[in-house]
Amino acid sequence: MLLSVAFLAIAIISSLGSTQSQQSQPENNCNTCCQGPVGIPGIPGTAGQHGLPGRDGRDGMKGDKGEIGMNVKGDKGDDGLGQVGLPGPQGLSGEKGDKGLQGVGLPGKTGPRGPVGPVGIKGMAGQAGSAGTIGQKGQKGECGQGRKSAFAAVRTTDQTGNVNDVVTFQETSVNIDGHFSLQSNKFTCQVPGIYVFMYSVTVWQPTDPFIALVKNNNLVVTAHTRISASNDVDQTGNSAILNLETGDQVWLKFDVHSGRKLHGNSQRYSSFSGFLLYEM
Structure with missing residues (x-):
């Protein structure tokens, strides 16, 4: 279909060129008076068959092995925060220092109470009347019983x-x-x-x-x-x-x-x- 349109366009352009060429010649040219009118362009022919698809190209040859890269050591990283270790054993006591100066003395604690002194001599009692003689204890009475009715x-x-x-x-x-x-x-x-x-x-x-x-x-x-x-x-x-x-x-x-x-x-x-x- 595209080829038909292309051929039609080419035919129209050729017809226009031929007409301009005839108009530029002198009027006494025989062809001017003897040539008939331009004909209608012909119908384009049918499109030709498509060509066969091309074949795939072959794989290229394997390239040469590259050189071994150099191992470059990176920069040292920052120090991390480590965990605090357990406390170490107690060290040995140091030598005893010199005795300090005696401080200002404060009152000491109260000492224990001393023993009680001996009882004094009893004073003389005033005169009193003679006491009566205590009587003998009576016999135990019988248990009382409530009255009954x-x-x-x-x-x-x-x-x-x-x-x-x-x-x-x-x-x-x-x-x-x-x-x-x-x-x-x-x-x-x-x-x-x-x-x-x-x-x-x-x-x-x-x-x-x-x-x-x-x-x-x-x-x-x-x-x-x-x-x-x-x-x-x-x-x-x-x-x-x-x-x-x-x-x-x-x-x-x-x-x-x-x-x-x-x-x-x-x-x-x-x-x-x-x-x-x-x-x-």
Whole structure:
């Protein structure tokens, strides 16, 4: 394609040159009047075939071995910072120097305390009355024992009572110094102190008694039970802790209703007891 364009350009240039040459000749030239008009340039021919590629050139010959270079020693580098070594062994002591001049003296330390001197002669005592003779030591007394008080009374028969009637008992299993009386059925305090009292009563057949514990006729506590059917049995009771003085009395009594019945027999179902907890 490039060769076709080149041939077309050459043809155009040749045509222009020929035209200028004809115009410069004299008008009487025969060729001027006889030559016809310039023809249209021809179509360029087809491009020729490409030539064969050239062959690669051969490797050149190996050059001669160069000379051995000289070993030049470099300059010495700067000194590095080394690690500090371990301390060496202690050297020998030097000779003792001359004794220096004595300095200005300061007060010395206080010396040890001296021995105590002998006791002086005792002065004469003033006149005094004659002392009485010391009596002989008495015999060792017996160990003292705290006073005691306790009782336990039981019923062995039935009892029917009205309001304020005293509940009675027939026997005592314990009665220290007789502080409980089977005649009055009351406990009378002989040792002032704190006392514990307990009682238990049994009922049989339809009844509903109220049994009260009193101190000097003052109500302390009450126990109550009720039987509605025949041949039923029930039991009730109560307890109290009292502070008693000498002469105070404690007993049980019927309360609230009259005609109420307590049950008692040889089995000792009903009881009344008390004891001294500690003396005041």
